Amino acid sequence: MNYDYLRVSALMFLEFAVWGAWMPVLAMRLLGPMKLSGKQTGWIYATFPLASIFSPFASGYLADKYVNAEWIIMASHVAGAILMFVAAKQTKFWGMFWTMLAYSVFFTATLPLVNKVLYSHGDVAKLDTWVWLWAPVSWALIGYFLTGMRQARRIGGDGPDSLYLAAFLSVVTALVCLIQPATPPQLVVATAGAEAGANPMMKALGMLGNPNYLIFMLVQLAVCGTMQFYFLGTGQFMQDRGVRGKNVSAVMGMAQTVQAVATISLLGLFLGQWLLIVGIRTSSRAWFYDVGDIGYQWTFVVGVLCWSVLYAIYVLSKRAWPIMLIQAFHGLAYVFFMVAGQKFVGFVAPGEISGSALSLLAIATNGVGLFLGTQLAGFVMEKNSVGGKFQWPKIWAVPLVITLAGAIVIAVAFKAPSPKDFQKDKAPNEKAVAVASV
Numbered sequence: 001m002n003y004d005y006l007r008v009s010a011l012m013f014l015e016f017a018v019w020g021a022w023m024p025v026l027a028m029r030l031l032g033p034m035k036l037s038g039k040q041t042g043w044i045y046a047t048f049p050l051a052s053i054f055s056p057f058a059s060g061y062l063a064d065k066y067v068n069a070e071w072i073i074m075a076s077h078v079a080g081a082i083l084m085f086v087a088a089k090q091t092k093f094w095g096m097f098w099t100m101l102a103y104s105v106f107f108t109a110t111l112p113l114v115n116k117v118l119y120s121h122g123d124v125a126k127l128d129t130w131v132w133l134w135a136p137v138s139w140a141l142i143g144y145f146l147t148g149m150r151q152a153r154r155i156g157g158d159g160p161d162s163l164y165l166a167a168f169l170s171v172v173t174a175l176v177c178l179i180q181p182a183t184p185p186q187l188v189v190a191t192a193g194a195e196a197g198a199n200p201m202m203k204a205l206g207m208l209g210n211p212n213y214l215i216f217m218l219v220q221l222a223v224c225g226t227m228q229f230y231f232l233g234t235g236q237f238m239q240d241r242g243v244r245g246k247n248v249s250a251v252m253g254m255a256q257t258v259q260a261v262a263t264i265s266l267l268g269l270f271l272g273q274w275l276l277i278v279g280i281r282t283s284s285r286a287w288f289y290d291v292g293d294i295g296y297q298w299t300f301v302v303g304v305l306c307w308s309v310l311y312a313i314y315v316l317s318k319r320a321w322p323i324m325l326i327q328a329f330h331g332l333a334y335v336f337f338m339v340a341g342q343k344f345v346g347f348v349a350p351g352e353i354s355g356s357a358l359s360l361l362a363i364a365t366n367g368v369g370l371f372l373g374t375q376l377a378g379f380v381m382e383k384n385s386v387g388g389k390f391q392w393p394k395i396w397a398v399p400l401v402i403t404l405a406g407a408i409v410i411a412v413a414f415k416a417p418s419p420k421d422f423q424k425d426k427a428p429n430e431k432a433v434a435v436a437s438v
Contacts (some may be wrong), residue, residue, distance in 0.1 A: 001122070002123060002127070004121055004123055004124045004181050005123070005124050005127055005130070005131065006138045007176075007179055007180055007181060008117055008118055008121070008124050008131055008181070009130070009131050009133075009134050010134075010176050011114055011117065011173070011176055011177070011180055012114060012118070012132065012134045012135055012138075013134040013135070013137065013138040014135070014138065014169060014172055014173040014176055014252075015110065015111070015114050015138075015173065016135040016136070016138045016139050017138040017139070017141070017169050018077070018080070018107070018109070018166050018169045018170050018173060018352065019139070019147065019166075020138065020139035020140075020142045020143060020256070021142050021162050021163075021165045021166035021169060022084075022162045022163055022165075022230060023048075023142065024164045024231060024234075024235065024248075024249055024252045024253075025028040025146070025162050025235060025248060025249050026044070026045075026047070026162065026236050026426060027041055027231065027232050027233075027236065028235045028236065028239075028245060028248065029159065029160065029162075030044055030096070031236055032245075033159075033203040033240065034091060034092075034093075034096070035215075036093055036384045037382065038094050038232075038378055038381035038385060038390075039378045039379070039381075041378065042228075042232060042374050042375060042377055042378020042379075042381070043093075043097060043374075043378065044093075044096055044097055044100055045228060045231065045232055045369075045370075045374050045436035046371055046374040046375065046378075047097065047100040047101040047103075047104045047106065048104045048107075048366065048370060049228075049366060049367050049368070049369070049370030049371035049372075049373075049374060050101065050104070050367075050369055050371055051101065051105040051107075051108045051367075052104070052108040052111075052362055052363060052365075052366035052368075052370065053363055053367035053368060054363075054367075055104075055105050055106075055109045056108055056109060056111065056112045056300030056359035056360075056362040056366075056367070057201060057359055057360075057362050057363060058098035058109065059072055059076075059109035059110070059112065059113055059355045059357065059359065060071075060112050060113070060116075060200070060201065060204075060355045060359025060360075061199075061200065061201050061356065061365065062190050062355065063113055063116055063183070063185060063302050063355045064185055064201075064352070064356050065185050065200065066185055066354040068182060068183055068184050068185070069113040069116045069117050069120070069183040069355065070107045070113075070117060070177045070180040070181075070182070070183055071304065072109065072110070072113055073110045073114065073117075073177050073254045073273075074114050074173075074174045074177035074178070075174075076106040076107065076109045076110045077106070077107075077170040077171070077173045077174040077177070078170070078171070078340070079106045079296050080106045080107050080166075080170045081105055081167045081168075081170035081171045081174070082167075082169075083099055083102050083103035083106070084103060084163050084164070084166045084167035084170060085163075085164070085167050086099050087099045087100055087103060087160075087163050088160035088163035088164050088167070088358070089160075093162070103238030104383065108362065108366060108367075110357060111362050111366065112358040112359040112361070112362045112387075113355065113418070115342060115346065115358045116354060116355040116358060117180060117181070117183045117360075118131055118346075119346045119354055120183045120351075120354065121181055121183070124181075125346075128198075128343065128346070129141075129142070129263060129264060129267060129268055130264065130341075132259055132339055133263045133264050135259075135263075135339075136255075136256035136259030136260040136263060136334070136335075137256070137260045138256075139253065139259075140253040140254070140255075140257045140259075140260065141253075142165070142169075142253075143249040143250055143253030143256065144249075144250050144253050145165075146161070146165060146249045146250075147246060147247055147248075147249045147250035147253075148250075149161065149165075150246040151246060151247075155161070155246070159377075160373075162249075174228065174409045182312065200352065200353040200355070200356040201353075201356045201359070201360065202358070203350075203353045203356070204349070204353050204356040204357040204359070204360045205373070207287060207348075207349065207357065207362065210417050210421055210422065212414055212415050212416065212417045213348070213417055213421075215409065215410075215413055216300075216344070216410075216412045216414060216416075217360075217361070217364050218339070219300075219304075219406045219409055219410055219414070220337075220341055220361065220364055220365050220369065221365060221368055221369040221372075222369065222402060222405075222406055223304050223307070223369075223406040224338070224365040224366070224369035224370060224373070224405055225369040225371075225372050225374075225376065225402070226307060226311075226371060226373055226399035226402050226403055227370065227371025227373065228370055228373035228374045228376075228377045229311075229373065229376075229377045229380075229396070229398065229399040230310075230330065232341045232374070232377045232378070232381065232397070232406060233377065233381065233390070233392075233395060233396075234252060235248045235250075235252075236390065237323070237390070237392055238251060238252075238320065238323060238324075240389075240392070241317070241318070241319065241320045241323055242319070242320040243320050243323075243324065244302075251324050251327060252327055252330075254324070254327040254328055254331070255327045255328060255329075255330035255331035255334070256275045256331055257328075257331065258327075258328040258331035258332060259330075259331030259335050259339075260331075262331060262332055262336070263335050263339065266332075266335070266336075267299075267335050267336065267339065267340060267343075270295050270298070270299040270302070270336065270340070271295045271296065271299055271340065271343070271380075292341060296344050296416035297337050297410060297411070297414055297415060297416055298411075299337075299340045299408045300336065300337055300340060300341070300414070301407050301410050301411050302332075302336050303332070303333045303334075303335070303336030303337030303338070303340065304333070304337055304403050304406045304410065305403070305404075305405040305407050306329045306330075306332040306333035306336065306337075307329070307330070307337075307403045308335040308400060308404050308407065309326070309329050310326050310327075310329040310330055311396045311397075311399045311400035312400055312425040313326040313329075314326075314392065314396035314400075315392075315396045315397055315400060317394075317410065322401070326367070330373060338365070341361065341365075342358065342361065344416065345357050345358055345361050346358065347419065348417060348418065348419050348421070349419075349422065350419075350422055350423055350424055376398065377398075380394075380395050380398050381395055
């Protein structure tokens with residue numbers, strides 16, 4: 001058994017367990033006992049994307065230039081644990097807003113760095129599909145655990161227990177960072193001279209000069225924003241359609257169960273990477289990547305359309321069971337669009353700026369995309385609330401239109417670039433080193 005694989009998998013598991021403990025269910029507390037409006041709830045959820053606009057920029061830069069990635073992750077989770085305990089005590093909008101903003105600054109700093117740890121170690125990077133498996137598994141398990149805990153204690157689904165659980169898991173994550181493989185700055189040596197001192201984030205921004213890569217980033221930004229409709233509205237929507245509040249986290253956890261299965265059984269097939277999935281190694285990673293590059297465009301299209309189907313069911317359904325079953329499509333969408341997108345960036349980005357390239361993706365999706373999505377979702381929910389009741393079909397029609405538009409753009413205007421498109425200025429031997437480090 002690969003020891004590095006076990007260590008990095010544990011980190012991936014806990015990273016998403018922390019996130020999954022509070023993200024899907026916090027809105028029920030905000031809209032319920034805290035009695036916040038849809039717009040105020042939107043602003044609480046906006047703290048995460050606001051932090052994602054600048055925090056990954058700073059953490060990616062530090063990890064590429066100065067500090068080991070695992071140490072930044074550890075320090076951030078220690079601070080996050082403290083802030084989650086504080087958030088659990090908040091009862092007013094402004095107290096919760098500032099606490100969650102501070103928390104989000106630290107947590108969003110860790111997201112691209114977990115990917116950097118993964119893709120900076122060749123033996124583990126070859127097994128990235130199996131490492132990514134633990135993200136949805138942990139999210140699903142933590143949802144089931146939270147539901148079971150609430151049923152055992154006979155309490156509803158709007159208490160602060162999810163925040164306490166996230167705090168505890170952050171402490172465990174910090175401890176697991178102590179056993180991570182060392183991931184120092186600039187694992188791949190940059191070209192000598194001026195290139196060696198170049199700002200890695202500026203080089204990552206330079207990748208946007210490729211038209212196809214720019215289209216990819218813009219669609220990622222727009223479609224990712226629709227997830228805020230999902231997170232802000234699904235919990236209350238399910239309750240309005242007859243799902244008991246304490247069961248919501250388990251029902252939404254179905255998405256991550258499907259995501260886990262799709263990650264190991266379907267994603268590699270969509271990307272043409274079935275040889276790696278079944279454990280067959282090839283002598284040439286360049287050959288493997290030439291094959292794996294074929295499926296990115298249509299994998300992204302399928303992912304976006306899965307969200308379109310989910311929102312279409314949300315618009316049409318007036319019963320609980322179709323809404324519960326369609327949660328599987330959120331898991332499929334996340335795999336084929338978000339996870340595939342991160343694999344794509346890890347594939348094409350030169351090794352010496354991998355942390356910054358992944359951070360830039362986090363800024364675009366978890367930052368700008370989710371922030372704009374939060375504001376739009378809060379506005380739409382506020383405008384479509386009559387007498388304290390949400391007009392759900394009108395609300396869900398908005399993300400439905402956005403996701404359909406995103407699928408059309410990817411299908412018509414995007415063609416996946418290769419690593420060579422971002423390494424034109426490198427000598428052949430340097431290209432080989434950079435590709436091998438992904």
